[in-house]
Amino acid sequence: MSGRYTVLTGGVGGAKLVDGLYRLLPANSLTAIVNAGDDFRHFGLPISPDIDTLLYTLSGKSNQKLGWGREGETWSFMEAVRSLGGEDWFNLGDGDLALHVMRGMALDAGETLSAVTARFAAAWGLALNVVPMTNDAVATWVESDEGPLPFQRYFVERQCQPKVKSVSFDGAATARPAPGVIEAIRSADAVLIAPSNPWLSVDPILAVPGIRAALADCAGPVIAVSPLVDGKAVKGPTAKLMSELGLAISNDTIGGHYADFLNGLIVHNDDPASDSVAVARTDTMMRNPTDRERVARAALEYAKKLRK
């Protein structure tokens, strides 16, 4: 597989597809445009959960058992925070803190989020571009039956229990795509949409002015991997959220959601297809590196087919 590829991704599930693509493709041929709508300040430190999950996953540092954070992590910081009466609804591992502290120092000194992210990726020997969707502040908010909630309060503190009425992206209207984002989409041999939550993880990226238009205009095909498996979400609140938003939990809904730019959808085995877009099929469950490569290969081969 050669060429230049771009993938739009959120957190854990998306990182698995990016990992599969990174394993298959030659060095420096992949750009990952990462959701930054989950980013927030906690203890005054700038946390970028999806960027960090991707960096940990690609560098082999992710915690397989927890499903988030770092392998071999220690928790002395949180223990001391609790002893001082500090907030403990959001767990920050000791090693994980290094990224937030060093990012905070860099941002406060005027470095951009994309520059810091590239520096971290290079320090860990990663041969791909990891780019936040924007260097401007965009914050995902969930309008719920308990009122408006910042994303992490909904997702981590409230464990996705409140019923979602709508999702919005504060600051998106005036945000600019990070340097290289539009070019990486327009010039890609194919753009892939990772099986991240379309409403919570991919929509924030699409909300940055210029990105949706670039996807509609890009030379190569745009292919999404459906987050649904056997008609259910593999992980996280996707199915619950779709239901609360009054949407059918189906690949038809997923395909329709991306209709203005999508050329193909990868669906799980014999799950029902989508009326709004062509589909290709593979086992989309990604339990291990072999699975990740299989799904990545299916997406790249489907892209090649659609390019003809």
Next chain:
Amino acid sequence: MSGRYTVLTGGVGGAKLVDGLYRLLPANSLTAIVNAGDDFRHFGLPISPDIDTLLYTLSGKSNQKLGWGREGETWSFMEAVRSLGGEDWFNLGDGDLALHVMRGMALDAGETLSAVTARFAAAWGLALNVVPMTNDAVATWVESDEGPLPFQRYFVERQCQPKVKSVSFDGAATARPAPGVIEAIRSADAVLIAPSNPWLSVDPILAVPGIRAALADCAGPVIAVSPLVDGKAVKGPTAKLMSELGLAISNDTIGGHYADFLNGLIVHNDDPASDSVAVARTDTMMRNPTDRERVARAALEYAKKLRK
């Protein structure tokens, strides 16, 4: 022992005397005025080494083996910092980070250093006043044969190896004593000067306008515990520094240094006395809690005698 006592202290050695006093005295009868000249920002976080050493020591959290930091500390943060190419000359333990991160958040929100410090002490159940000398920025600088060095660069990074020509306290001239400092000195039944380095750890406190005058004016006696044992410094650069400053390494020099306000000096066993001030004697080595109580008791008894 009843009454109200105030102690001026620096880091590790001073914290041992404060611990001894805290063990002997009734709850809430002790005020510790702590050197903040060693404070600095590192990774953007405000580090207050002497305050934290005192909090760790009094709450039974200090690392006996290292002689600094927390018992049972982990080091995942520093490991991750190194993997990202960050500075590693100053070690920050994972649990220790909680104080710096929470202090940074509080200071950035406009809380004073003394308010944060009181909050931390209360959270750990400490029944004494722990007060920084000032809430204003005062930074100890060492003028050395390698040029001017901020205190931590001299002390930690260069391990006190440069030869010291003079010591200065940047910002001291316009600093105000923290709330309660002057009152705690004036109203004390006795003021004790801990066996901390007079030039590096006690002088920054004395450099804050108003503190030296309060010591000279205070009702009770002012008693110092000499940092010299058998004519040598127990720990740290005291003797080396005295020699570089052209001073005799003797209790006479120590007594003379505090001459304008000192009423008595506690010296080690049969070490030579001081020409400039009356002395009392005890074994001043503090290896364990019993030692700490013995030295504290000697200081308090000497205070009682001098009050008569």
